[in-house]
Amino acid sequence: AEGGDRVRVLARSSSRRDEIAPYVSRWHEGDVLDEVSLRRAAAGADAIFHLAARVDFRLDDPQGMWRVNVEGTENLIRAAEAAGAGRLVHVSTIGAVGAPTEPVPVDETFEWNLGPLAIPYFRTKREAEERALQSSRAGFPVVVVNPSITIAPPWSGRRPRAALARLLSGPALPFSIRTGLNLLDQRDAAVTIAAAARHGRPGERYLVTGENKSLDDLLALVETITGVRAPHRHVPRGALVAGAAVLEGAARVLGRTPRAHRSLARLAGFYWFYDAAKARRELGHTSRPLASTLEEIARAVRG
Secondary structure (H helix, E strand, O other), X not given: OOOOOOOEEEEOOOOOOOOOXXXXXXXXXXXXXXXXXXXXXXXXXXXXXXXXXXXXOOOOOHHHHHHHHHHHHHHHHHHHHHHOOOEXXXXXXXXXXXXXXXXXXXXXXXXXXXXXXXXXXXXXXXXXXXXXXXHXXXXXXXXXXXXXXXEOOOXXXXXXXXXXXXXXXXXXXXXXXXXXXXXXXXXXHHHHHHHHHHHOOOOOEEEEOOEEEEHHHHHHHHHHHHOOOOOOOEXXXXXXXXXXXHHHXXXXXXXXXXXXXXXXXXXXXXXXXXXXXXXXXXXXXXXXXXXXXXXXXHHHHHO
16 A cells, blocks of 8 residues: 555454454455355455455354365356456465474475475465465466464553563463574564565466564563563473473363364474575565564563
8 A cells, every 4th residue: 555556354243353454455355255245255356465364363263264275265266257357365374384494594495395394284275285386287376375473562552462462472482392493573564575576487486474483582582671580491302392282181080172272282382494595586575573573562561
């Protein structure tokens, strides 16, 4: 929108719209499972950005996640083709690329290795990406972008996401884990995703990522910003998995869906480190220092 494009948005009737309303020229009410609404929204579009997904790391509804993430993607591709859109930018996730088990950044050629975790979110996002790329090979231009964990200061005084707010307001976590994350400012992600519509090569995927930080380094940075002392104790990954197994079993005995489970705990066995050289080279991707984003969020938390 800031670049002069007229932006229309498909949103469900229940969706919160205030944060992006100033940038939207037209709203369409609908859903990725409603093909009629997709065709109506896609009509006349030069480019389409597919950002809709069900993001949930629980294990209880794989069929529902498949419908939204995989079938929803197929529905939108059909609508985009029928509308004669110039291209579709499919917003995937680093989880569809995989993750190394050592602190060595990987790129778009990394062989996906998260299937054994059997987490429906990763499986469905990987499958959706594969089908999007298949469509591009069949003739309809699709560009895939894979953002990492995105963070940003809250909008209009709204507090940041709960986990991040707790991290930046203290007390510190009681322990650390020998793992690593890649964090990217949402504003930088948005600029690069928009650039993918103009400069991305159809049939290609692009890692849209920021700084790689071990959890220890991230907590040390938070200590510098907030003054809250970082933890110095480490919990072994095996202990995390064992604890998750206990919580998983207790939830099932009580007839509840386990929010903590062994597959989720095993994610700590990976270093989510990535190399965005391709996106920098072809899309002009840049990412501001992680410290500056965290400082902005910390000020919002304190305010």
